[in-house]
Amino acid sequence: MKKHSWALPYCYLAPALVLLGVLCLLPNLYSVYLAFTNYSLYHYSNYEFVGLRNFWRIISGPETATFMRVFWWTLIWAGGSVLFSQAIGIFLAVLLNNPNLKGSNIYRTLFILPWAIPAFISVMMWQGLLNTEFGAVNTIMARLGIDTAIASFLGLFGIEQTLPIPWLDGFGWAHLAVLGVNVWLAYPFQLTVCLGALQSVPSDVYEAASVDGASKLKQFWVITLPLLRNALMPVLISSFAFNFNQFTAIYLLTAGGPPISGSDAGATDILITYSYKLAFNLFQYGLACAYAIFIFMLVATLSGVNFKMTGAFDEVD
Amino acid sequence: MDVEYPTLVELCDKFTKETGIEVVLLKVPFKDLRNKYYVATPAGLGPDLLLGALDWIGILQTTGLIAPIPSSFSYDDFTDVAQKAATYENEKYMVPLCMETLALFRNTDIMPKRPETMEELIANAMEIQKKYVKPGTKERVNGFYFEIKDLYFSIPFLTQYGGYLLGEKDGQYDPMDVGLGNAGAIRGAEFLRALRDDKQYGLIKAGCSESISRTLFYDGNAAVIINGPWMLRELKNRNNDPNKHHVKYSVDPFPPDKEGNLPRPSVGMQGLMLNSYSRNPEAAAKLIEYLAGTEQMLALSKSSGRPPTTHSALALITDDPDIVAFSKACDNGFPMPSHPACQAIWEPMKMSLELIANGVVEASVEMPSATERIKDKIRLMME
Numbered sequence: 268m269k270k271h272s273w274a275l276p277y278c279y280l281a282p283a284l285v286l287l288g289v290l291c292l293l294p295n296l297y298s299v300y301l302a303f304t305n306y307s308l309y310h311y312s313n314y315e316f317v318g319l320r321n322f323w324r325i326i327s328g329p330e331t332a333t334f335m336r337v338f339w340w341t342l343i344w345a346g347g348s349v350l351f352s353q354a355i356g357i358f359l360a361v362l363l364n365n366p367n368l369k370g371s372n373i374y375r376t377l378f379i380l381p382w383a384i385p386a387f388i389s390v391m392m393w394q395g396l397l398n399t400e401f402g403a404v405n406t407i408m409a410r411l412g413i414d415t416a417i418a419s420f421l422g423l424f425g426i427e428q429t430l431p432i433p434w435l436d437g438f439g440w441a442h443l444a445v446l447g448v449n450v451w452l453a454y455p456f457q458l459t460v461c462l463g464a465l466q467s468v469p470s471d472v473y474e475a476a477s478v479d480g481a482s483k484l485k486q487f488w489v490i491t492l493p494l495l496r497n498a499l500m501p502v503l504i505s506s507f508a509f510n511f512n513q514f515t516a517i518y519l520l521t522a523g524g525p526p527i528s529g530s531d532a533g534a535t536d537i538l539i540t541y542s543y544k545l546a547f548n549l550f551q552y553g554l555a556c557a558y559a560i561f562i563f564m565l566v567a568t569l570s571g572v573n574f575k576m577t578g579a580f581d582e583v584d
Numbered sequence: 585m586d587v588e589y590p591t592l593v594e595l596c597d598k599f600t601k602e603t604g605i606e607v608v609l610l611k612v613p614f615k616d617l618r619n620k621y622y623v624a625t626p627a628g629l630g631p632d633l634l635l636g637a638l639d640w641i642g643i644l645q646t647t648g649l650i651a652p653i654p655s656s657f658s659y660d661d662f663t664d665v666a667q668k669a670a671t672y673e674n675e676k677y678m679v680p681l682c683m684e685t686l687a688l689f690r691n692t693d694i695m696p697k698r699p700e701t702m703e704e705l706i707a708n709a710m711e712i713q714k715k716y717v718k719p720g721t722k723e724r725v726n727g728f729y730f731e732i733k734d735l736y737f738s739i740p741f742l743t744q745y746g747g748y749l750l751g752e753k754d755g756q757y758d759p760m761d762v763g764l765g766n767a768g769a770i771r772g773a774e775f776l777r778a779l780r781d782d783k784q785y786g787l788i789k790a791g792c793s794e795s796i797s798r799t800l801f802y803d804g805n806a807a808v809i810i811n812g813p814w815m816l817r818e819l820k821n822r823n824n825d826p827n828k829h830h831v832k833y834s835v836d837p838f839p840p841d842k843e844g845n846l847p848r849p850s851v852g853m854q855g856l857m858l859n860s861y862s863r864n865p866e867a868a869a870k871l872i873e874y875l876a877g878t879e880q881m882l883a884l885s886k887s888s889g890r891p892p893t894t895h896s897a898l899a900l901i902t903d904d905p906d907i908v909a910f911s912k913a914c915d916n917g918f919p920m921p922s923h924p925a926c927q928a929i930w931e932p933m934k935m936s937l938e939l940i941a942n943g944v945v946e947a948s949v950e951m952p953s954a955t956e957r958i959k960d961k962i963r964l965m966m967e
Contacts, residue, residue, distance in 0.1 A: 307965045329960075399791035429782075436790045436942065526935030528945050529953070533935065548931040551965065 295563075302556035314553070321557035330554075333530045333541075341537040344446065344517075345510040349503060351450045356457025357495070361487060363458075364465045375462075382455035390519040393448045397434035397520070405431040438534055441524040445535050449516045453506065464498035465491070504573040508566050512539045538562050591887040592635075599874050605867045625649045625861055632862040633871060638669050638853040641677045641922035642757075650677055651860035654869050657876075666893040669853050669919035673756055679872050680855035681881060682890040684813050686740060687849070687913040692832045694725060694807040702744075702841040705808065709787055712807050723805070728787045730810035731794045732776050733938035735930050737810050740838050740847035742772035743918065749850070749929060750921040759925035759962050764933065765955030773940050773947035780941040790942065804829050813910050816889035835906045837913035851917040853893065925962045932958050 302321055306314040324330045359378055363371050381389065396403045408414040409431065418428045434444040468491065476486050517523065517540050524535030531549065532541045539562060546555035589611055596607040610631060612620055618640060624630045626649070634650070644650040652675040659667050659676065670678045688705075690698070694712060699705035709727025716725055730737050739749070746768025751761030763769065778784035798815060800806035802822055816835075822828040838847040856872050858865065874880065881892040882900060891911035892898060901907050920926070936954035939945045 398796075400789040401791070401796065431789075433790050436938075525942070526938050528936070528939050528950060529957070531932065531935075544931070549961070550927060 298556045298559055301553055302560050304553050306552040306556075307550050307554075317553070321554050324554065325557055325561070333532050334558075336527075336530070337532050337536050337538055337541050340442075340535070341511060344449075344537055345507050345513075347446050348449045348453055348510040348513070349506045351446070352453035352506070353457045353461075353499065353503065355450065355454040356459075356461050357492075357499075359454070359458050360461035360465055361491065363462060378458055379455045381451050382459075386452055386515050387519065389452070390448060390516055393451075394435070394520050397444050397448075399431050399433045399436060402434070404434065408432070435521050436525050438525055441521050441535050445517055445520055445524070448520060449510065449513060452516060453510065457502070457506070460499065460502050461495065464495050467498070468494050501573055501577040504569060504576070508569045508573070511537070511566055511569070512562065513537070514539050514543070518543070538565075588884050588888040591883050595875060595880050595883060596871075599871060602874075603870060605870060607871060621649065622647070625859060628861055630859050630861060632859050632864050632868040634857045634859060635681075635854065636857060638678065638680070638855070639920045639922055639926060641670075641672045641857070642924040642926065644857065645672055645677055646924050649860060650857045651862070651865075652677055653679055653858060653872070654865075657869065657872060661894040661896055663893055663895060663898070665851060665914060665917070665919055666853060669851065669922070670855065672922050678853070678855040678857050679876050680853035680893040681875060682855075682885055682888055683851055683853045683893055683911075683914050684890045685849045685851045685910065685914045685917045686737065686810050686812050686838075687910055688808050688836045688838060689801060689811055689815070689819075690808050690834050690836055691801065691804060691806065692834050693804070698834065698836055699839055701839050702847070705839060706785055706787070709807060710785060713787060716807075718804065725804070726787070726800055726806040728779070728808045729792060729797045729800055729806045730788070731792050731797065732780060732788060732941045733792075733934050734794065735933040735937060736850065737794070738772075738776055738937055740810075740849040740917075741775050742769045743849075744768070744775075744841070744845045744847040745771040747772055748918070750923055750926055757921050757923040757925075759923055759966070760959055762929065762955050762958055762962075764929070764958070765952035769955075770948050770951050773937070773951050776937060776941050777943060777947060781943060801833075802829065802831065804831055813889040813891075813906070816906055835909035835913075837909060837916055846916055849913065849917045850920045851914045852920050854890070855893075925965075928961050928965060929958055932961070 303316055303318060304314045305317045305320070325334050362368070363375055363378075365371075368374075397405075399405060405414065408417075414430050414432060417432065418430055421428045432440055434440050472490055473486060476490060481489070517535055517537055521533065521535050523533030523540050523544060526533050531544065536544070538558060542555045542558040542562065545551045545558065589609075592609060596609055600606055617636065621630060621634055621636075621644075630649075634644075641650070653670075657676075657679065659670070662670075662680065666680045666683065667676075669683075670676045670680055694716060695708055697708075699708055705728065711727070712725060713727035716727075717723065718725055732738055739747075742764065746763075747766060748763035750757045750759065751763055752758060753761065779788050780786070780790070794811070797806065797809045798811065798818075801809045801811075802819070819831065819833065823830045838849065840846040856875065858868055858872075862868055875884075876894070878894065878896045878900070881894060881897040885892040885897065885901060885907060886904070889904075889906060889910075891901065891907050891914060898911060901911070932954060936945075936950050940947045940950050
């Protein structure tokens with residue numbers, strides 16, 4: 268019995284390890300290698316090792332301005348998506364957690380729908396809905412007069428806005444639209460996690476608080492949020508890492524968004540969509556791989572922080 | 585090229601009966617075809633003959649994946665445009681079977697008279713967009729609609745006044761000579777801005793796309809769109825389907841403007857290329873000879889709606905007004921450069937055209953600077 272026990276775990280792990288090795292590890296190592304070459308359309312079969320040239324180009328070459336802009340927008344994008352989706356998730360979870368609410372099952376099902384529909388399909392639908400000339404959003408807003416209201420509101424700040432609102436082609440509007448759709452995609456997950464976490468808060472704490480005279484709002488701030496924090500922290504970090512690389516939402520909605528003069532990356536391009544464009548539209552495979560390594564380092568750091576904080580890999584004694 | 589597939593199958597069966605050489609046709613979705621060829625061919629698993637598009641020649645030759653067509657094949661009967669298109673670095677790499685280009689699709693119910701000049705087209709379109717009401721409804725229609733930011737659709741207007749994609753030096757394409765920053769291209773880009781600008785023509789709003797233009801045309805909501813022969817099959821199917829809206833249409837080549845400047849669309853060709861790793865070059869050469877024959881070209885042309893590329897086949901196609909119109913449009917066009925540098929032009933130009941059309945930047949500033957950036961990119965790629 269004892270003789271086989273040391274090999275058995277490895278045998279169980281072997282199929283998964285082999286698959287991961289071939290399908291994930293090898294291609295990643297290859298793309299790390301490619302980042303140090305000048306593999307591109309012109310150097311398709313005779314590319315050569317050029318060392319750190321691609322990385323220099325990103326850090327201190329003509330690429331730098333684009334890289335910094337895309338990097339900051341990626342941070343704002345990931346942070347904003349997580350912030351708003353968690354806010355909505357917590358708010359709805361607190362509402363749904365109320366035992367006096369009738370039909371909470373129905374509400375819960377309806378609220379989870381954006382998560383249930385495959386993201387690919389729903390984002391393409393949003394792309395159609397947000398079309399400037401023919402999209403339903405603009406048509407309905409025009410009929411209800413909401414768009415003229417928005418234009419006059421912006422006029423108060425001295426911003427001239429031509430109608431119909433260019434949701435996917437205008438500089439600020441594309442950012443809003445893309446964030447909005449991503450929050451719509453992301454909040455059901457946050458809602459589910461918060462609902463689960465709320466179950467773990469014992470109800471007698473609330474009773475004690477009401478006896479002490481705390482209002483509902485105060486109870487929320489002082490009791491609910493701190494207790495939820497431990498449960499939500501890992502979700503926050505892993506959500507951030509997930510949204511950092513959320514390719515589908517951006518690429519299918521705006522394909523990187525309204526272009527910016529003098530740059531290859533559009534206004535709503537995040538690092539991953541820009542890297543994709545470099546590889547497949549501009550055929551600069553080496554540079555795209557260098558970007559991919561940057562993205563990997565950033566996300567790996569985030570994941571490392573996550574694991575440390577949650578102790579996910581601590582040995583159980 | 586999937587509409588011609590049944591015809592290809594028939595022709596290849598006839599070929600097998602005549603010569604006894606067996607032909608296996610492998611049909612691959614168009615967007616995957618190029619990548620599959622790149623991957624399979626160096627491994628020795630590629631096809632002997634590749635039926636692909638003209639602008640692939642440059643990349644495939646640079647990467648060593650296609651071989652020149654044997655000199656025993658005669659190009660005498662092919663049109664000048666076809667011969668020029670098939671040549672790359674003074675060698676012939678493709679036998680073009682049919683050509684395609686962009687032309688105007690006009691809804692003859694909404695705009696019955698064919699416009700003789702571009703000015704007339706724009707004036708008619710503006711009038712239609714302001715006043716025309718679809719019969720039986722209260723809806724307006726679009727006068728003139730196409731995807732402005734896509735360089736492929738806009739290039740006729742850039743070449744109208746002297747712009748060009750890639751210049752030539754010593755009979756070959758010069759990758760450093762990108763003609764999209766010269767005065768002609770700027771004037772064309774200003775025209776594109778005028779199409780979007782509400783203060784000028786204001787015909788096309790933001791968010792235009794090729795698929796929307798087709799949908800509008802099929803439903804009778806657009807008077808004139810720009811598209812190519814690949815749309816004909818769907819259009820004819822819809823006109824034969826009793827459940828769908830029927831559109832009376834006419835295909836017209838681009839008209840010149842009042843001063844005689846003619847918009848020149850880019851002409852693409854689909855043809856046979858020889859795999860450099862092919863193990864049956866003689867049999868492949870025989871199949872090429874067969875498919876380039878007049879009868880076979882006519883059969884392919886009829887089923888695909890695209891004009892054929894040899895003089896003898898062209899002389900026999902007089903009954904289909906659409907194919908005649910497209911072949912006239914091809915005469916007016918320029919062959920798509922097959923140099924790989926051309927690939928680096930499409931995407932950046934798309935962004936610049938969108939910026940210009942939206943009025944964010946001036947055409948006279950953006951076109952030259954975009955051209956410089958593209959040249960830098962080409963230089964970087966070639967390093």
